[in-house]
Amino acid sequence: MRVSPATSQRVAVGFMWALAAITFAVLVFILAFILAHGLPHVTWSFLTQSPTSMGREGGIFPMILGTILVAGLAVLVAAPIGVATAVYLTEYTREGRLTAVIRFGADCLAGVPSIIFGLFGFVFFAIALGMGLSVLSGSLTLALMVLPTIIRTSEEAIRAVPYAYREVSFGLGSTRWQTVIHVVLRSAIPGISTGIVLSLGRSISETAAVMLTAGSALRLPRSLFDSSRTLALHFYILAREGISMTNAYATASVLIIAILALNVLSYWLMRRFVAKVGR
Amino acid sequence: MKRDRLIGAVLLVVALSAISGLALIAAFIFREGVPIILRVGAGQFFLSTDWEPSLGHFGILSMLGGSLAVTLGAAVIGIVFSLGLAIVLTQFAPPGLAAALKPAIELLAGIPSVVYGFVGVVTLVPLIRHALGGPGLSVLAASIVLGIMILPTITSIAIDALQAVPRSYVEGSIALGATRWQTVTMVLLRAARSGIVAAVILGMGRAIGETMAVIMVAGNALALPHSLLDPVRTLTSNIALEMGYASGDHRQALFATGVTLFVIITLLNTAALAVSRRRAGRRRVG
Numbered sequence: 209m210r211v212s213p214a215t216s217q218r219v220a221v222g223f224m225w226a227l228a229a230i231t232f233a234v235l236v237f238i239l240a241f242i243l244a245h246g247l248p249h250v251t252w253s254f255l256t257q258s259p260t261s262m263g264r265e266g267g268i269f270p271m272i273l274g275t276i277l278v279a280g281l282a283v284l285v286a287a288p289i290g291v292a293t294a295v296y297l298t299e300y301t302r303e304g305r306l307t308a309v310i311r312f313g314a315d316c317l318a319g320v321p322s323i324i325f326g327l328f329g330f331v332f333f334a335i336a337l338g339m340g341l342s343v344l345s346g347s348l349t350l351a352l353m354v355l356p357t358i359i360r361t362s363e364e365a366i367r368a369v370p371y372a373y374r375e376v377s378f379g380l381g382s383t384r385w386q387t388v389i390h391v392v393l394r395s396a397i398p399g400i401s402t403g404i405v406l407s408l409g410r411s412i413s414e415t416a417a418v419m420l421t422a423g424s425a426l427r428l429p430r431s432l433f434d435s436s437r438t439l440a441l442h443f444y445i446l447a448r449e450g451i452s453m454t455n456a457y458a459t460a461s462v463l464i465i466a467i468l469a470l471n472v473l474s475y476w477l478m479r480r481f482v483a484k485v486g487r
Numbered sequence: 488m489k490r491d492r493l494i495g496a497v498l499l500v501v502a503l504s505a506i507s508g509l510a511l512i513a514a515f516i517f518r519e520g521v522p523i524i525l526r527v528g529a530g531q532f533f534l535s536t537d538w539e540p541s542l543g544h545f546g547i548l549s550m551l552g553g554s555l556a557v558t559l560g561a562a563v564i565g566i567v568f569s570l571g572l573a574i575v576l577t578q579f580a581p582p583g584l585a586a587a588l589k590p591a592i593e594l595l596a597g598i599p600s601v602v603y604g605f606v607g608v609v610t611l612v613p614l615i616r617h618a619l620g621g622p623g624l625s626v627l628a629a630s631i632v633l634g635i636m637i638l639p640t641i642t643s644i645a646i647d648a649l650q651a652v653p654r655s656y657v658e659g660s661i662a663l664g665a666t667r668w669q670t671v672t673m674v675l676l677r678a679a680r681s682g683i684v685a686a687v688i689l690g691m692g693r694a695i696g697e698t699m700a701v702i703m704v705a706g707n708a709l710a711l712p713h714s715l716l717d718p719v720r721t722l723t724s725n726i727a728l729e730m731g732y733a734s735g736d737h738r739q740a741l742f743a744t745g746v747t748l749f750v751i752i753t754l755l756n757t758a759a760l761a762v763s764r765r766r767a768g769r770r771r772v773g
């Protein structure tokens with residue numbers, strides 16, 4: 209029996225809607241599962257105290273601080289480099305062999321797995337440059353990891369700024385640099401921020417690379433040369449070594465809430481940017 | 488003007504940092520990893536399943552097989568879901584619903600891999616153990632978890648590829664009396680084929696490079712898998728599991744595992760770039 213085109217369309221579209229529904233259900237399930245088990249244990253004292261007996265008791269304050277330091281510093285290092293690269297690619301050169309090489313580098317870097325970044329950060333920052341397993345080694349490794357994201361999103365944001373803006377600025381007698389700073393970057397800021405916020409989210413989520421570079425010390429980091437355990441790694445160690453399921457769920461909840469907040473922020477920034485440059 | 492040229496030079500130096508970073512990574516990983524491969528012998532290193540660091544036996548065939556198995560499994564799941572999502576979102580969903588579902592897919596990409604691994608190990612692994620037997624920690628569990636993790640990557644690139652197909656192709660097909668679904672299978676998917684292939688290759692690169700989720704659900708057994716229910720260890724898990732205490736030759740062998748992974752990923756990325764460049768070239772001509 210031959211199935212009519214209309215019937216096969218109904219079946220196919222129904223199947224694809226089912227796939228979409230499953231995907232959405234998986235997302236909701238993961239978030240709800242973690243938050244339902246973890247949120248009740250996220251108390252003020254859990255957020256502000258240090259862990260005791262390897263994390264079985266006590267809170268996660270040092271890991272919150274460690275995460276903010278490692279991820280924050282990573283983005284602080286990567287953002288200027290990434291934005292400058294994007295400015296160079298869009299405003300200071302023509303497409304040619306050089307831009308192809310720069311883009312190829314960024315594309316390849318984006319594909320390198322985090323465990324390789326970890327191995328590299330370990331031999332390069334921690335050993336060769338003598339930084340040891342530390343906040344600094346971890347954040348520089350992550351900076352390299354998120355650099356391609358920042359380059360790509362900044363480039364897209366800068367390209368979306370209408371060309372007429374630049375012409376007006378040049379017409380008023382501005383130099384290229386003045387135009388970049390006062391006109392192009394100012395208009396592109398919300399778009400660039402989206403990439404920075406996404407990179408912050410990726411840095412917070414990362415585990416394999418920080419495990420090999422920032423170490424897993426439980427104490428409060430006193431300087432950038434101290435080892436510090438991030439939230440994601442703490443969660444992994446608590447869960448994998450079965451130290452405390454309760455604290456594992458609670459730590460994961462804090463992580464998930466941070467990721468959710470960053471995603472909402474980047475979504476809001478993106479909408480603002482689209483409204484601003486009027487696409 | 489002179490100042491502008493100076494600024495341009497400074498920006499160029501900064502812009503070279505991504506490619507320099509890549510070169511540094513390759514140099515350091517290879518310097519640490521290649522000597523041990525030469526010492527052990529490439530044949531022994533890649534084709535032996537005997538990994539016993541304390542005895543100086545370094546063969547990574549089990550891990551190669553493990554990585555291959557979970558990557559292929561993830562690709563199958565990733566392709567089915569991603570293509571379905573990309574097609575339904577671009578062709579059949581009302582615009583409002585599509586706009587609401589896209590941030591959800593982005594959020595899926597933002598969930599940390601440790602969280603995927605953890606949810607997998609406490610929900611999916613027991614399910615597989617009870618329903619299908621075996622230890623639960625398995626190729627199947629890792630494929631499902633990885634399939635979901637690479638779904639956002641493949642979906643977003645596939646959506647771009649589908650949207651890049653000229654509208655006139657679709658309109659022509661509809662005007663000839665084809666249904667929307669016939670248009671999708673006979674016109675859209677064919678026109679967007681190279682973009683979709685690139686998406687799948689990049690997704691596979693993601694899957695083979697993923698570490699923490701796989702460690703938690705794949706079981707990490709040192710043997711080639713014979714069924715979907717067997718536990719496996721991947722190249723990435725091997726590094727992450729043993730780096731903490733490895734030294735000397737053992738540590739170098741882990742870097743050599745990294746070299747292997749780096750080469751595989753570079754090949755995959757180059758293939759994806761070549762495929763999407765061919766597409767760009769053809770579009771310019773056509």
